[in-house]
Amino acid sequence: MEFKDYYQVLGVAKTATAEEIKKAYRKLARKFHPDISKEPDAAQRMQEINEAKAVLSDPEKRLAYDQLAQQYRSGQDFQPPPDWDAGFEFSGRGFEEADLGEFSDFFANLFGQGGRAGQGGRGYRMRGEDRHAKINIDLVDAFQGATREIVLHVPEVDSQGRVVSREHTLSVRIPKGVKEGQHIRLAGQGSPGLGGGPVGDLYLEIHFRPDSQYRVEGRDVYQRVPVTPWEAALGASIETPTPSGPVKLKVPGGSQTGRRLRLKGRGIPGSEPGDLYVELEVVLPPADTDRARELYATMADELAFNPRQGRGG
Amino acid sequence: MAQQHIVSGELVDEVTLTLEDLARACSVDTDWVIERIESGLLADGSPYVASWRFTSHDLTRARRMCQLERDFEAAPELAALAADLIEENQRLRERLRAAGLVDDPAPPER
Numbered sequence: 001m002e003f004k005d006y007y008q009v010l011g012v013a014k015t016a017t018a019e020e021i022k023k024a025y026r027k028l029a030r031k032f033h034p035d036i037s038k039e040p041d042a043a044q045r046m047q048e049i050n051e052a053k054a055v056l057s058d059p060e061k062r063l064a065y066d067q068l069a070q071q072y073r074s075g076q077d078f079q080p081p082p083d084w085d086a087g088f089e090f091s092g093r094g095f096e097e098a099d100l101g102e103f104s105d106f107f108a109n110l111f112g113q114g115g116r117a118g119q120g121g122r123g124y125r126m127r128g129e130d131r132h133a134k135i136n137i138d139l140v141d142a143f144q145g146a147t148r149e150i151v152l153h154v155p156e157v158d159s160q161g162r163v164v165s166r167e168h169t170l171s172v173r174i175p176k177g178v179k180e181g182q183h184i185r186l187a188g189q190g191s192p193g194l195g196g197g198p199v200g201d202l203y204l205e206i207h208f209r210p211d212s213q214y215r216v217e218g219r220d221v222y223q224r225v226p227v228t229p230w231e232a233a234l235g236a237s238i239e240t241p242t243p244s245g246p247v248k249l250k251v252p253g254g255s256q257t258g259r260r261l262r263l264k265g266r267g268i269p270g271s272e273p274g275d276l277y278v279e280l281e282v283v284l285p286p287a288d289t290d291r292a293r294e295l296y297a298t299m300a301d302e303l304a305f306n307p308r309q310g311r312g313g
Numbered sequence: 314m315a316q317q318h319i320v321s322g323e324l325v326d327e328v329t330l331t332l333e334d335l336a337r338a339c340s341v342d343t344d345w346v347i348e349r350i351e352s353g354l355l356a357d358g359s360p361y362v363a364s365w366r367f368t369s370h371d372l373t374r375a376r377r378m379c380q381l382e383r384d385f386e387a388a389p390e391l392a393a394l395a396a397d398l399i400e401e402n403q404r405l406r407e408r409l410r411a412a413g414l415v416d417d418p419a420p421p422e423r
Contacts, residue, residue, distance in 0.1 A: 029384045035377065035399045050384075130338045132376070147319055173321040182369040186322040203338055204322070205373065215411030222411065271327075 003072040004106045006052035006065065014066070018057065025053040051107045061111060068110075128191035128200035135204050137174055139214050139221070142268050143243045145176035150204070154191075170202075177270040178206050180216055214243065219274025221267045226283045227251055232259075242266060242276055249278060257282045329366035338372055339379045346375065354378065354393035374400070 007014050010024045031037060032045040039045065055061045135148060154168045170189065178184070183203045190200025208216060215222040225240045235253030239246050244266055251261075259280045267274020287293045299305075336343045347362065349355040355378070356371050367375075374396055381392035 026385055033384070036402070127337075129340060132338075171319040173319050175321070175324055178324060179326075179369075181373060183325040183372055184322040185325055185328070186320055189320065189322075201338070202322075203325070203372070205369075210410060212413075215407065 002077065002106065003069075004048070004051075004104065005069070006055050009048050009052040010056065012056075016056075018059075021053065021056050025049060025057070047104070051104060055107070055111070065110070125195040125197040126193060127197045128193040130200040130203060131190040132203045132205065134207060135172075135174075136207050136209050137178075139208050139211055139216060140243050141174055142178050142208070143176065146174045148172050148174055152202075172204065174206070177219075177268060177273075179219060179268060180206065180208050182206050216268070219268040219270055219272070220277060221274060222277045222279060224279045224281050225249070226281045227255070229282055229284060232256065232280060232282045240278070244276075251280065255280050255282075325369045325372065329368060330372060331367075332362065332365050335367045335372060335375060339375050341375075341379055345379070349375075349378065349389055349393070352389065354389055 007016070010016075010021060010028065012020055012024045016024070028049045029046070032039060032042045032049060034043050034046055037046075055065050131152070133150060133152060135150060137146060137148065148171070150170050150172060152168045152170060154166050170186075172184070172186065174184070183205050186202040186204065188199045189202035192199050213223060221243060223240075223242065225238075227236070227238065230236075231238060231251050232255040233253065235255075236251045238249050238251055240249055242263070247263065247266070249261065249263075252259075257280060261278045261280070263276040263278065265273045266276035285292060287296050330338065332343050332346055336346050339345075346355065350365070355375055356367075377396045377399065378389070378392040381387050381395050382389060385392075387395070
């Protein structure tokens with residue numbers, strides 16, 4: 001385990017005031033907020049920032065940390081000395097396991113429930129916290145259902161009474177009909193309860209991997225299908241892949257790019273299944289041979305067609 | 314290799330969350346949720362607290378607002394406004410992506 005320099009994480013001096021710490025935290029929280037940040041490691045940075053703020057904005061924890069930090073440099077191998085926090089009383093809100101799941105082993109070791117911070121947790125029965133995780137699936141999984149393995153970091157109290165993080169792999173059934181942003185609740189897969197209290201739940205938030213072929217709105221799926229000019233102009237019966245398998249599609253004559261055809265009930269399945277909207281995209285064949293150029297020239301001669309007619313200017 | 318047990322859950326929306334479920338999932342008191350519903354910042358089901366039920370969207374929004382309030386010590390109204398803008402931004406980004414006009418070639422893992 002590496003020693004973490006929380007002052008470095010927030011970019012503040014060791015002498016920073018509470019107000020300076022708050023300011024630095026807000027500035028970084030704005031930059032790395034996972035909902036808006038474009039930084040690839042935003043979630044990881046946000047975790048470090050939250051952790052640093054949790055320690056440095058609490059006078060008691062900061063004092064204990066400062067004393068410990070005198071002997072360590074950032075990144076140095078670190079094991080908390082026994083009774084490192086002797087003489088300190090951490091009051092106020094204790095850090096519960098759900099928080100610890102989002103914090104590093106370093107933090108969990110120092111301020112977890114196995115440490116003195118958890119004093120408030122003793123002696124009564126409490127339900128475990130609910131936990132949250134995100135999971136990415138392909139759109140086709142929502143049509144067929146799937147099984148996905150997820151790895152969770154579960155904080156546990158070891159035989160020495162310290163909190164350690166344990167990896168827990170879970171195989172989860174993704175039910176058919178799941179939508180973007182929807183949650184699956186796994187009862188009893190959250191944090192363990194205290195004093196024999198019941199285990200919390202785990203919520204999995206579902207996201208679809210971006211797919212250049214499809215766009216999803218609720219249960220409706222939008223798909224662009226390329227067609228030839230003659231299929232669009234004359235009408236045709238074409239076969240196209242869809243998330244639920246290939247379908248035969250009747251393209252009405254006189255279609256243009258952007259024409260939308262609805263395939264009722266072919267969206268994401270459910271008690272009220274969504275629809276699949278096929279958006280036609282007319283693609284021109286390249287004029288890359290003499291014969292092709294000749295055909296285009298014939299059309300130019302014989303079809304009185306000016307798409308800009310009536311636009312003025 | 315040992316056969317791994319496959320766990321199945323329930324889809325939120327097919328089952329909706331109670332007030333207590335939502336509060337617990339956000340690690341807040343039920344009063345936190347009630348205040349935000351009564352101020353119109355979070356969706357509600359009906360005028361009767363006992364029959365309130367919440368969806369996946371409500372859960373995502375409530376957690377986001379809770380995080381914004383905590384991270385920035387933001388007033389609930391401001392957190393709700395930021396949540397509105399984030400939701401709108403996500404909708405527009407999705408449309409851009411669908412139109413082949415992705416503004417961010419490497420979007421972060423959500």
